[in-house]
Amino acid sequence: MRFLTGVALALVAASPAMADDWDFVLINSTGKPIKTVEVAPSGTTDWKSGLEAEGERRQAVINPGARATVRLDKPAGQCRYDIRATYADASTAVFAGANICDNSYITVKLVGGKPAITAN
Known part of the structure; x- marks a missing residue:
């Protein structure tokens, strides 16, 4: 019985x-129009890809x-994610540290040409 309990614990720990x-x-x-959005755990x-599948999207780009x-x-x-936006002109911007656990709406913007986030 101890053997089976040990095996069960090992499987749970390894999952x-x-x-x-x-x-x-x-x-x-x-x-700027955003063509693609990607997400990654902050610092990685x-x-x-974070956008809905191409067939599910209403528009090819996310307009301003x-x-x-x-x-x-x-x-x-x-909970913390970085968001990488690729614009229609092929330039990119990384918006760092969005807390997606506590916020349902993430606004990406450029402040003085630098990526910034507002969340609520």
């Missing part, structure tokens, strides 16, 4: 943390002032 399906609304206040370069739903698999306990 990876489960990811939650998560989403938030991205509001584009950058003044593990970028994953428009909103889009960003979907991701969020590991338990991971």
